[in-house]
Amino acid sequence: MTKATLTTQELREYRGRLMSLVARLDAGLSELRNEALRPVGAEAAGGPPDASVHDADRGSRAADEELALGLLGPAEVILAEANAALKRIEGGTFGRCEDCGKPITRTRLDALPYARRCIRCARGTEAAGAL
Numbered sequence: 001m002t003k004a005t006l007t008t009q010e011l012r013e014y015r016g017r018l019m020s021l022v023a024r025l026d027a028g029l030s031e032l033r034n035e036a037l038r039p040v041g042a043e044a045a046g047g048p049p050d051a052s053v054h055d056a057d058r059g060s061r062a063a064d065e066e067l068a069l070g071l072l073g074p075a076e077v078i079l080a081e082a083n084a085a086l087k088r089i090e091g092g093t094f095g096r097c098e099d100c101g102k103p104i105t106r107t108r109l110d111a112l113p114y115a116r117r118c119i120r121c122a123r124g125t126e127a128a129g130a131l
């Protein structure tokens with residue numbers, strides 16, 4: 001009963017989709033990070049040079065960064081899930097529910113290629129934001 005229910009061709013398709021998802025998220029995230037970590041105009045210009053800048057306005061900068069990086073949450077979660085799904089493809093467990101071990105339907109995988117659980121098991125947890 002360890003036989004994969006997805007064909008090699010199907011797995012290849014999902015892997016392709018996951019990899020382009022990862023690539024897009026990676027690009028988007030580094031753009032967001034650059035944006036988030038960019039020095040804040042007035043403060044950066046008026047502050048002391050180089051090394052001491054970091055310590056000098058660490059307080060306000062840290063708060064700004066936290067705020068901006070907070071927005072990355074969902075994308076980072078999806079990126080982690082997509083990477084985990086790629087590992088499952090490598091390991092041969094992709095497409096199987098982590099909870100009950102039954103195959104996840106094609107319809108669900110098409111909508112959510114990084115789904116960890118079948119619709120039946122996910123229904124209870126999805127409302128809380130779990131995949």
Ligand SMILES: [Zn+2]
Nearest residue numbers: 097100118121
């Ligand atoms: Zn299940």
